Structure formats: C-alpha cells, structure tokens
Amino acid sequence: MAILKLEICSGTSCHLMGSFDLYRSLDFLPRDYKEYLEIVKVPCLGKCGEGPNIRLGGKTYTYMTPEEIKLVIKREIDKLRGGKDGC
C-alpha cells in the first residue's frame, strides 16, 4: 500500500551532499511507515545548491539530514492516518 511518493534526489550535487545517507536512514523507519511509501531515486529536483533534497507527496524539502527526513515522513504519514502514532 504505497500512498506517498518519496523521491530522493540522486543527482551529483545531492549525492555529494549526502543523499545516500538519506536513503540509508530509511532502513530505520518503522515498517508500518514504509508501507505508505513509494520510494524512488530521481536524477535532479532542480535545487542543486540546497541539497540534499527530497520530494514527498509533491512537496520539495531542501537541506535534508537523515534525522529530518524521518521526521518529515512520520509527520506526513501521521496526517494521513489521522494523527495516530504508529511507533
């Protein structure tokens, strides 16, 4: 059941600024959160100087860290679930 599309920029600039670390940090998301995600790597989100970048549910987030990506994902999925905390 994938509801939210998570696009992680894997372009050169974002790669150099840590996009792989963002991708790897998803291993530590609870499984019931991952079930809501369709995760794809994309070549560039057009904000190369502000990376690493992601787009979640159509909204672009810049300057992401492994901690921030998990918080953003949890926040957006909790909204979909009506505020329930699945942790």
Ligand code: FES
């Ligand atoms: S390389 Fe990531 S936004 Fe361009």
